[in-house]
Amino acid sequence: MKVYISADLEGITGVVGREHVNPEGSEYQRARDLMTREVNAAIKGAYQGGAEHVVVNDAHGPMTNLMIENLETEAELITGTPKPQGMMAGLTEEFDLVFLIGYHSKKGDPGILSHSYSGGTVKQIKLNGLEVGEPGMNSYLAGYYQVPVGLVTGDDRVTTNTKDLIGEQLKTVAVKSALSRSAAKCMTPTKACKLIEERATQAVSELSKKKYTILTAEKPLELSMSFLDRGMAEKAAQLPNTKLENTTVIYQHDDMLSIYEAMQAMLMLVR
Structure with a gap:
């Protein structure tokens, strides 16, 4: 194990x-x-x-x-x-x-x-409309x-x-x-x-005795990242295939790993 x-x-x-x-x-x-x-x-x-x-x-x-x-x-x-x-x-x-x-x-x-x-850049993160940390x-x-x-x-x-x-x-x-x-x-x-x-x-x-929940979200997946100001959001929106709405950047994909990697890329872009 x-x-x-x-x-x-x-x-x-x-x-x-x-x-x-x-x-x-x-x-x-x-x-x-x-x-x-x-x-x-x-x-x-x-x-x-x-x-x-x-x-x-x-x-x-x-x-x-x-x-x-x-x-x-x-x-x-x-x-x-x-x-x-x-x-x-x-x-x-x-x-x-x-x-x-x-x-x-x-x-x-x-x-x-x-x-x-990133406390200095990120205001809110949502996955399929659910706020997550x-x-x-x-x-x-x-x-x-x-x-x-x-x-x-x-x-x-x-x-x-x-x-x-x-x-x-x-x-x-x-x-x-x-x-x-x-x-x-x-x-x-x-x-x-x-x-x-x-x-x-x-x-x-207890792993072999209990059914542990494997957390999954319904596809298609939508990542919504809100930043502290418009300039930060504009930098994050340089990631291809994103949509910019005020201070929020939206990215959609069917694959959770791609969603996670997109989030990481946005965090790097706004540093």
Whole structure:
């Protein structure tokens, strides 16, 4: 059994501000250590549940946050950027289960450091009219490969919202409760890691017994990306076969991978 882990930073316990998530921030080194610990807990749990191979993709910012020298020995790490599929680089149909560790809620939600891929450019993302954030889009891409998402960790907002999207069978760990976009009541790292390891073990061990939801959207697929201003949208609309409406760029395709790649291309164009 193969488990794929996509790891972000904003949803790690104790992480609440820019000083934690920016490599130049005063608290960044501590935050990446906390991130590595939570990812290790997910890796340990996956192996205890019966996984034979675990691949971790560093999915935050520069995507060089996880400290490979401290990572669980048997896991493999995908690090650096740019890379195909970005936050989901390396995912294929060969995997059996996906974990989303340290995730956050979408732009505008009252969760810790909430944004949708690029806080400085993206206002809203919709797939077939449904507003989605990173957990949603990444879960739909997993669905393209027929791989279910079995575990999501982060604050109380992202775990609740993702369970609403995917279903009650999804395992979650809310390692902190958002009080505002930059304040939270947090678990200690020791407790957070214990719960993550337990839920990861359950998610993998129950895979053969439970019907996990594979998230798919009805075709034809329509991606609607709204940007913070018209200039950004005009740059994104340089992608072929798009339609520009005010500050929103629309792209249609029957293939979820093409939709995801179009989103990535737009994000690159507006940088």
